[in-house]
Amino acid sequence: MIFILYTAVVTYLTARLMQKRADREDAYVADNRETLSKEERKSYRAKEKKRRLRILTAGLILGFGMLAVLKYTAFAVGNVNSILSMFNVEKLTVPSLLLPLGISFYTFQSMGYLIDVYRKKVRAEGNFAKLLLFVSFFPQLLQGPISRFGDLHEQLIGEHKFDATNLRAGLFRVVWGYFKKLIVADTAMIGIKTLIEQSDKFDGVYVFLLIVLYSAQIYGDFTGGIDITIGLSEAMGIKLAENFNRPFASRSTKEYWNRWHITMGTWFTDYIFYPLSVSKGMQKLSLTATKKLGKGFGMRLPVYTATIATWFLTGLWHGAGWNFIVWGLLNCLVILVSRELEPLYRIFHKRFPKLANNRVWITWQMTRTFLLMGLIRSLDCYRDVPKTFRLWGSMLTKWNVGELFTGGLTSFGLGVAEWCVILGGVLVINIFDRLGRETPVHRRVAAKPVAWFAAVCAFVVVILIFGAYGIGYDASQFIYQQF
């Protein structure tokens, strides 16, 4: 609570200071419109913008500083110690700091608001209680989505008339979220835990199995959590930004990242990638590079640098560990390589124009993207970069597919019953995703009260019987809460 309050106070004061300066600036320009020349106005505005930038920088340092101290100190000290040990220098004490739940989410949301105020996209909120509500809106506090002030503010403070359809739709989505979480994610987690903890035993084809299983697990866990968040908000008449759009139907990495954790992706694009790639420093660098190393390199430099920085920070945002950084950089590598190969793709598709709409080809592209993303995501499972690479290698060097059919599939904690639950759950999710392409299923069901009630009851029965919860399970722990 204290950390949320700290973030809210820093955000409030910084935004108010910037707004005060912006208002004064606008008033001055309006009052002196006739006496000031266009250049003078421009120069005055540029000067004021610099002053606001200084305030923004202070706010960002204070906001991100808290996140950095709590989340990254131990990681930084650990790395310093690794270097010190090479020179036989006494190691520093690694501090043990508690990481508040959801701190990355509310910090990013608040800092995004500050940047929007700086850019004059939104006016600073004058009422601290209202700003606190934006920072701490409880359904999204723990795992997002990362909302924008402009989208959420009016909804939070505005009047809400009771809407039974919204209530039904929201509640159905909450139940649906629990279905994904307890039927698919937490059941899969039983096997995943064993595959990770006994990775020396479960290599080769089991690594492939982990990649597939973990994809289902994290999808159920994260989208389930978001469904609960958005559903709760929807029941109260507040519409939060969607965070997923059938990501496993993506045909390329770029498309995948436009469909997975959308609010985080757009945050990094809007507040890191674009400002960095069009910054004055970057433009200068680009010009110099164009002159010295050619147009191709010069043009690529800002985009590539911004992409690498963005993905480095995206990795770091997910966790204080090299596995997360390598995860981010590998995603970046795939995206940049794809970008470089785009001319080749174009030639290929020109040669085979019918392929673009060919089902087999589309399925292959989706499978390829799913597996590639899953492979990189497995860094998150083993949390040890060399070990992960070694295990990836074992998929090529150890040919133990046969084991799967001689008891292997049920050798790591998942029995036939659990497999059936997971596969059944995945099938239901797939059907619902397909049915909801135009109008989401929860909205369609909510329109018919009796059907809605029957569906909710049916899902509750299924979850209560087949869900992975209770003694031995920890359903309250959503993976993305730790980020």
Added chain:
Amino acid sequence: MKKTLILCTCILLATVLCLGFVQMLVMPKYMTTSRDGALIAEYYNETTNHDVVFIGDCEVYESFTPPTLWQEYGITSYVRGSAQQLIWQSYYLLEETLKYETPKAVVFNVFSIKYGVPQNEAYNHMTLDGMKWSQSKVGAINASMTEEENFLSYVFPLLRYHSRWSELTGEDWQYLYHRDTVSHNGYLMQTGIAPKTRDADGIPLANYSLPAVGFEYLEKMRALCEEKGVEFILIKAPTNTRGYYWYNEWDAQIISWASEKGVDYYNFISLDEEIGLDWSTDTYDKGVHLNVYGAEKLTSYFGNILAEKYGLSDRRGDSELDAVWAEKLAAYQKERNGES
């Protein structure tokens, strides 16, 4: 609107029925394995009152045979024992029992006083699931829950046992609506023999003080019995092995408490020869528990004390009791002879 309401009520009813059915299905039946889980619930089938009620853990339900007590002394009795029954559970079971009847004596086995905190979730359920809902059950649950447990799983056992859906056996279907009686007035018969091969001392402890909470509940039991005019008697079953050792230091604390409160305490460990126990034939698990042959000897010995010292009269000749106990004795003999 009316139609919607009716349909929704029907759906709700169907859901509740479905969940109720599944709950009955997945709850452990304790008919062929872990039969001790069925003991607590069987008490409610009793049609007559009892002169003596035994309360405690497995040392009680494996040590005293009510049919023997009836057959030899005409004393009616019941054993309200359960696996790893903790002392606060014993207290609440006693509280509940005294709401149903007022026996002449309550006999409590002191072994469980060594536990100061809730122990095991599975054993908790084996004791508490069988209790009928009452203030006593609520108290017992609240006192017994380990950190991982929650109250709701006792109200709706489906929340605890739902994962059994994948391991259902024929037993779960067979005993869906009824249960067989597995005990003889709370006594769980064991006819096997696994001799105790050696006497062993207990593992030395850093601290021999019995938990204060144990004495708190002991005092509550004593006070409750005093209030109801029931004789409160403490015993320690004769079994004593390295894994389940009763230390002299513990015994001294019980003796001291009992003497201070004026409660009788019988430690049968040192009386095994007097009782006539033969550790090569009278135990089914190398001395941890008595088998039926050992239990009959102990019951016979203690029955004499109950009759002589506490004046429990011989009630044989009461036609109603004779009829009830004749049936119980027949079932007892049948199982003892390996006919069931």
